[in-house]
Amino acid sequence: MQKSLYIDANKCTGCLQCEMACSYENYGVFNISKSRIKVFNFEHAGRRVPYTCTQCAEAWCLHACPVDAIKLDALTGAKVVNDATCVGCKVCTIACPFGTVNYVAETGKVQKCDLCGGDPACASACPTGAITYVDANWTGLDKMQQWAGKTDTQPRANG
């Protein structure tokens, strides 16, 4: 079963444990400026929203790469940057409609979410369940269930 990151922004408190977990997983240091998942604070709306690569089926970054440095991980569905091949041309960062592929000046390569090989550190670190790693075909199951619970509007026969 393929899984997918599912983000429920209503549960996010803005603690940034996900960003620290991401940087620690990939760089061995707590450094949110190196995180591939970012939490955005919409102050006046009182909303904190985590955002990262959704692993598009038709991945524009992958198709745009002139040296085929971005490959599909068939097991997880992640589009993964191969550092050895990447030349840092940044075309993928232009191609991605969502801004989730970014250049890293220190390494001269791009980075994006690779789902940590199937065990995303951000989801493990999230204390509120705002970031979960669930069945890719049923990312809406949670929301469906919530709405299903609200359909109980008919009076019951036995009151």
Next chain:
Amino acid sequence: MGWTRKVLRVDLTKGTCKSEPLNMQWAQEYLGQRGLATKYFVEEVDPKVDPLAPANKLIMATGPLTGTMASTGGRYSVITKGALTGAIACSNSGGYFGAEMKFAGWDMVIFEGKSPKPVYLSIQDDNAELRDAAHLWGKTVWQTEEIIKKTHQDTQIRVASIGRAGENGVMYACVVNDLHRAAGRSGVGTVMGSKNLKAVAIRGTKGAGGIRDGKAFMQATVAAKKVLADNAVTGQGLPTYGTQVLMNVINEMGALPTRNHRDVQFEDARKISGEAMHEKRPTDGKAQLVTNAACFGCTIACGRISKMDEGHFSVVNKPEYWGASGGLEYEAAWALGAANGVGDLEALQYANLICNEDGYDPITFGATVGAAMELYDLGILTKEQIGMEAPFGSAQALVKLSEMTAKGEGFGKELGLGSARLCAKYGKPELSMGVKKQEFPAYDSRGIQGMGLAYATSNRGACHLRGYTVASEVLGIPVKTDPLVTEGKADLVKAFQDATSVFDSAGVCVFTTFAWTMADLQPQLDAACEGGWSMEKLTLLGERVWNMERLFNNAAGFTAKDDDLPPRLKTEPAKTGPAKGKVNGIDVMRPEYYKARGWDDKGVPTKETLSRLGL
């Protein structure tokens, strides 16, 4: 290592920024943040210094766990000699600023001297420079952050700044970071303003690295987070109601100081409680509370994000206050509300916004309004002097006075003095409800005896965050003690004071101690830092930090006479509730406490005590 091992020293007089290595011997003896920065401070500053003189210094310091995945690991402290108190000041704040300082590669920043003109410090990793702040002077905290981000074209910069209160000499100005988190008490922002330092803007991209044992650290932090999640207070109470979970509890105990401590129960407590923040307003059908929010790294998330009723008289035609922003915490709700008898939740939230925007402490401000209202009630202050009718309970007066204080307009200038100076000025010093010129927070010590001793002996003046015996006397953490008796409170206060000193020196939030004991913190510190951080080493460190602060205060001129409560709490019994008929037994507890501390009867640590603590 936990530490970055680098200190940034900023000479505001000369306009220079220099990097120096952290004193690692001191780091082993004082850990970080409160302990380590205070060690630097007491070594470098004359205790007799005028807090507002250039010779006073101001230190912003992180702890070894700041910027790590340890839960609540986002704290920093501002250490200086307090403008309000003249005592050692150490105000602790969350938000994201502290972690950013660590990420830029600095354990602490020491400010000395006074800039000839307004400046702000810009830090980008290793690069630090003082920049002109002429265009920022006169601006609010909120405007300052916006302008700095625009100037640097970087939305990821974190800013700590003073508002107009700090510029204009309000004696209890804060340093506010991330719009609504504050190093709030004792006038640390006033000191910053006296140095012509408007703000510190940091962008750090180096991260917090060098954890001594990464695997052990991750195991320890995961285990400690589970303890927080499984605990009723940190796992449910605080995320749901914030610290405001206490309003109804403390009121029922008869320990909610009301109308400048004339009463111990507030008839409108429910209207200004955490529960009320959840309720839909009849006016617009919306609850004041929008959501809870966390500081950096915090898995508790007690922070409140609120929206005002757009039709409330305080914000009609002021859309700039209609958006979501920092909401009421318990201490602020009490000070702005019960302390002056105001039961209008929207008025409280408005005054809270102004405190954040203009950078001043809502506890001291609210309590000072309460004192002014008592002076008005007694006929000592008149309508003409205040510029309005100011009876207890007047939301209109609270709102108007909050707008006047930071700007120093009219009577606002006098409110900016704090209650001790205000009441002394009008010949009623006994009506200032505080210790060492700092106002009490939200617990009446007639109903919670231990807090009287904690207030009287707090090194930074009356404070709930130096020895929160409420945890034991009210909530039963770690064990339940009787709030109405003095027996055993000396040892209890000492234990809380020493333990809190450790948490404040580590980089984590003291609210973890609702669930954590030292045994939960110790493995995290030991895995992060070199030097073998045993329980014994930490326990001794806590006591060492407390005594170091005490020695500074003694040298600054404080004596046993300053370890006392206002006469009202010692002679006017509580009128209602479970504590009815009680006064605080401070005079019984004080000698017991000195003895437990190993101090002589004048409150001076004995030679044996100092030698035992390595002082």
